Each structure stands twice: as C-alpha cells, then as structure tokens.
Amino acid sequence: MSGTFSMHKYLRDLPLPFCPGCGGLTVMSEFLRAVYELGHESLSKFVFCSGIGCSSWIPSPHFMADSVHTLHGRSIPVATGIKLLRPDLNVVVFGGDGDIVGIGLSHFVHAARRNVDILVIMVNNMVYGMTGGQVAPTTPFKTKTTTTPYGSFENPLDATKLAVAAGACYVARWTTAHPKELKEAIEKAIGIKGFRFIEAISQCPTAFGRRVGFKDAGEMVKWFRENAIPVKQTEGLSEEDLVGKIIVGEFIQRQRLTLEETLYGVIEEAKKEIGKNRN
Amino acid sequence: MRNNPKSQVCFWQGNEACAEASIIAGCRFFAGYPITPASEIAEYLSKRLPQVGGIAIQMEDELASIGAVVGASWAGAKAMTATSGPGFDLMQETIGWAFMTETPCVIVDIQRLGPSTGQATKCGQGDVMQARWGTHGDYSAIVLSPNSVQEMFELTIKAFNLAEKYRTPVILLADEITAHMRENIILPPLKTVEIIDRKKPKPNENAFFGHEEIPPMPSVGEGYNVAVTGSTHNEYGMRFTADPLVHRQLVERLNNKIQNHANEIAEVETSNINDCKVGIVTFGCASRAIYEAAEEAEAKGIKVGYVRLKTIWPFPEKPVKKLAEAAEKIIVPEINLKQIFYEVQRVVNGSAEVVPLNKIGGGELITPEELLEKISGEP
Numbered sequence: 001m002s003g004t005f006s007m008h009k010y011l012r013d014l015p016l017p018f019c020p021g022c023g024g025l026t027v028m029s030e031f032l033r034a035v036y037e038l039g040h041e042s043l044s045k046f047v048f049c050s051g052i053g054c055s056s057w058i059p060s061p062h063f064m065a066d067s068v069h070t071l072h073g074r075s076i077p078v079a080t081g082i083k084l085l086r087p088d089l090n091v092v093v094f095g096g097d098g099d100i101v102g103i104g105l106s107h108f109v110h111a112a113r114r115n116v117d118i119l120v121i122m123v124n125n126m127v128y129g130m131t132g133g134q135v136a137p138t139t140p141f142k143t144k145t146t147t148t149p150y151g152s153f154e155n156p157l158d159a160t161k162l163a164v165a166a167g168a169c170y171v172a173r174w175t176t177a178h179p180k181e182l183k184e185a186i187e188k189a190i191g192i193k194g195f196r197f198i199e200a201i202s203q204c205p206t207a208f209g210r211r212v213g214f215k216d217a218g219e220m221v222k223w224f225r226e227n228a229i230p231v232k233q234t235e236g237l238s239e240e241d242l243v244g245k246i247i248v249g250e251f252i253q254r255q256r257l258t259l260e261e262t263l264y265g266v267i268e269e270a271k272k273e274i275g276k277n278r279n
Numbered sequence: 280m281r282n283n284p285k286s287q288v289c290f291w292q293g294n295e296a297c298a299e300a301s302i303i304a305g306c307r308f309f310a311g312y313p314i315t316p317a318s319e320i321a322e323y324l325s326k327r328l329p330q331v332g333g334i335a336i337q338m339e340d341e342l343a344s345i346g347a348v349v350g351a352s353w354a355g356a357k358a359m360t361a362t363s364g365p366g367f368d369l370m371q372e373t374i375g376w377a378f379m380t381e382t383p384c385v386i387v388d389i390q391r392l393g394p395s396t397g398q399a400t401k402c403g404q405g406d407v408m409q410a411r412w413g414t415h416g417d418y419s420a421i422v423l424s425p426n427s428v429q430e431m432f433e434l435t436i437k438a439f440n441l442a443e444k445y446r447t448p449v450i451l452l453a454d455e456i457t458a459h460m461r462e463n464i465i466l467p468p469l470k471t472v473e474i475i476d477r478k479k480p481k482p483n484e485n486a487f488f489g490h491e492e493i494p495p496m497p498s499v500g501e502g503y504n505v506a507v508t509g510s511t512h513n514e515y516g517m518r519f520t521a522d523p524l525v526h527r528q529l530v531e532r533l534n535n536k537i538q539n540h541a542n543e544i545a546e547v548e549t550s551n552i553n554d555c556k557v558g559i560v561t562f563g564c565a566s567r568a569i570y571e572a573a574e575e576a577e578a579k580g581i582k583v584g585y586v587r588l589k590t591i592w593p594f595p596e597k598p599v600k601k602l603a604e605a606a607e608k609i610i611v612p613e614i615n616l617k618q619i620f621y622e623v624q625r626v627v628n629g630s631a632e633v634v635p636l637n638k639i640g641g642g643e644l645i646t647p648e649e650l651l652e653k654i655s656g657e658p
Binding site for chain 2: 060084086263267274
C-alpha cells in the first residue's frame, strides 16, 4: 500500500455525524485503517448494513460504498439476504448495543447459529444515545439514566459471551481505549469466514458520561483503560472479582460450515435430483 | 423451470399456484416463517426454488423474513415472502421501509380470521384496510385480490411485474379459501407470459432515488456506491432529516408514481356495468357467490351488474362510478365488517344506494342465496 493512511479516502465528502468526543469516530477510523492495511484501495468489495442509532451512521452514507441503512434492529436479516445472494461480497454490519442486542437480539443469535458469513461490529456505549440516554440492555447495574433515575435495576447482557454460545466463528471485545487492538481484531475478522462479532466498548459523553459523573470523553476512555482486563487473566477469578471490569481480548476463533456453503450445497443437490428425474 | 410450449391443465391448490407462478415471474429468493394458512407456499418453494438455483430460507420470525427479502432485492433478486394476519402485522414497518427505499418485492398475505389469533384456520377478509394503511406515514400500496386458483397464478405474476415496474412492494391479498382450494387451472405457454424486470441504471448514473418518476435501481456490489436509507433522502440517497422540501418532493413522488397510474394498475372483472338495476362490488372469496346469484336474479327479471376487484388498491374508481350511474343500489359483500363498503360509498358519492352484506366467523362464505335475497330486497 502506497502513501499514508487517510480515512477520507474511503469517505464521502460529508460532515461527520458524531458529537464531540464520541467513540464512534474511533471505531470508524480503526475500521478504515484495517481496510487500508489489508490493501483495499476502495470499499468496492464491501457492502455495509446498519440499523438505527448513532453508530449506524458510521457507514451510512459516509462510507464511499454500497450502504443499506435499515430499520431499528433489522440490519442482520437484511445483511443475510444480501450475503445469500452475493456470497462474493464482504458484508459488514455496524450497529449499537440497542440495535444489535436490544430490539434486534433474536436476529443476532440466529445469525450466529446459522453461521451466516458476515462481520457484525457492535459499538457498545451502554445507553440509547440517539434518543437521549435511556437505559439499554447493556447498561451496568445501578447506573442512572433518563429512564432509570434511581439507577438501573436490571442486569446487563454480555453480548460477547452470547455470540460465543450461539456459534460465532470469531468473537472479540475491545474498547476505544484500545484502538490498535481493535484495528487488529477487525483486520483479522475480515479475513475469517463465518459469523464474526466484534464488540467495541465506546464512550457517549453526551447522553451517558456526563450523567454518571465523567467530566469528558477522555475520562471515559481512561475508565475503559483502567478497568479493562485481558480475557486470559480472568482464569480463576470469581464473578465478584470481575464486577466493574471490562473483559477484553479474543474470546473464540473456530471454523464451521457457513450458511452459504450449506445452502448452496442444497441447491446443487436439488438441481442434480431434478436432472435425474428428467433422464 | 417448467417449459411447457403449449397450454397445460393442472389441478393445483391456490398456494401451490402462487408458488409456481412466483418462479415463472422470476422469483429466486423466498424467506418466510410458518403460519396457517400460508405455510404451503414456503413448503412448496423450499422444494422448488433450489431446483431452479433459487434460495428458500425459513427465518426466525416475520421481521427477519421480510428484512431478508428486501436485502435480497437490493442484491438483485426478485424476492417474496408469504404470511397471514399476525405475520403481516409484524411486517408492516419493513413494508414502509421497502416503500421508502423503492424496493420491489412481493408480500403474500393469505388472510385468516382476526383480530389477534382469532380463528386461525378460517377464512376472513379483514386485512383490506391494513394492506392499504398498515405502515405509518403517507404511503400508497398496490394490493391485488385473487378469487380463484387461476388468479392466484396470474396475479402472483402480475404482483412481481408491478413491483418491478413501479419499484415498490406489492401485496397479494388472498384468503384462506382461495389459497387452500384446489381447482383446474390453465398454465399458459411460458413464452406468452409477460415478465417485467426493473430498470437498471446506465454506467454513470447516480440518481437512484429521484429525477425520474421511477428511477433506475442498481444492486449492491455493482460499483454504484448506492446509499439506501429509510430516512428522508434526496435523489442521490443522502439523508435530509429536517428539510421540508426534500421530504415533500420524495414522499409526493413515491405516492404519485402509484396514484398517477391507478387506472393502468386497476384490473377488474365486470359484467353489465352500463345496464343493470342492481350492482355488486366485491373481491376475493366473497365474490365467488356473484355468478350464481346474478344468474338467478336475472331469471327473476332483475338485471345485475358487478365490478369484481382484482386490484383493490389503488381503488378502481372508474368502473365503480360507471356501475353507480346504471344501478339503483350497489351491494358490497365482504367477509369482514364493512372495509371496502365505505370506499365504495365514497366513490359512488350518492348516485346509488350502497348496501353492505357482511358475514364473519367460522370461515363461512356469503352464499348465493344470501346475496340473492339482498338483490331481491327493497332498495
């Protein structure tokens, strides 16, 4: 690859959609850096799907690429339809925690189970940011949000663990305090077949941070860095030891037949069968 | 693919005719979720589509089914889903998205008796207004209503053709009776079947959401860098979420591209609409009674004219107005509680008396005798 990386090479000439300090910008730039380092001069081999939420605006319409901005929670089924028709394309889904494991949870689990060959990047800011900071399925216990003024009284969901259990071929979690690791995970995930899931813990200073006592985005990133614990170091630790910690790293990498492989296999068989009947 | 050079008589179930017709129309992607009385379409296509190189997949719910259908359409396939009332409810948001993004696709709703789970295996026609107004916002729907197995076949092909021509979702609004009965149908020689494909862009085009009334549609992966969004967008697909003019232009065009062609889209079967004493406006399974009732009425000296709606939406106003000029009264038989009735009343606008004839429950149809009674009754 010639020259130095500039993410604008892959972007339309539009003002970026992020609030000051938003972690979405880090995820956008690390994704594009990964694409650049893999040697892609353009995004022509990619199709992007996203739902509704701030992080869904990372690809749509900013990436100079095909981008399908779907409904809240429905990016994964739309991506599945596209991938089944065009197995040759890299289909990448961007979504927030509300989009992917709130309203769209069922599709997330089933896509991992089916092993549809797509990469899902979930930008987890632990809150419904676009709508003003309501509690999300990922909000830490006892956190004050606009709909939990006395603190959240529910347990958050661990999307990464769920992806592993549901059958994903590659699962990693990093934070915006780990841009290099995040980029490396994206680079690796793009090269792997099957359902791949990357959770990027990200700061929303506007609708989350300032309400829970963080002065600015920098403080939130510091919080991520100081509380991150590599998955390899969690062995032997109890659940209590891990309260308030963010477990980061690679959680699984495995090979399974993809949905496209099995489904196109069925098509070949059916064609043969009808051929036999004709003879 | 069937390759019958001559017409062929087949004894098919309605759902089977719909499924086979979809393949002839060019459908190569089906995604659905099991639901009575539409499941046979999914079952049939799961066997048949792979044989022609197509994809059939059962998704986790109806939201995913129609989502995958829209995705497949943007990847270049003609695509379809099939469901019934409860599943049709779940699809409404995505039908709006398909309308807003101008995505051709076909949604088959085999109506059953609602509301809610109602009588799940019994026939109803209660989704007429839902098919027209089910999603939020200002939109226009193309909705077709077959009344025989032959029409399950013909109108499925028409649904795909209209979807491709107008770049919009089209709803085939059938019912349990039409879907489950078996009849002889005549399969036409395939080369005589008109198949319409979406207009594709020229290499340097980039206005995929405007300029023209029906813009050309690229697929993803063709190098056009198409930006698809359900948010208000300009002709290049760029979001404009606050600009009043962009919204007005987009949503008015999307509605006009259907409403301005209402007469071309409208298909009806008519009889004696210029010369009759009593008129009938009906559709789908409810219309099965009109033939016998009209014959018997005529034997009694009452001339009956009818408009049978094959297109329900946009509502075929012209033939209904014509009928109202001749008839003293117009009867509107429906297996629901007056859904098309008010639309007929609006169009007739006082030039004839409009009389409802409704029956719901247990999958019972309106009988020719019941219709004849209404025809003979005092206006």
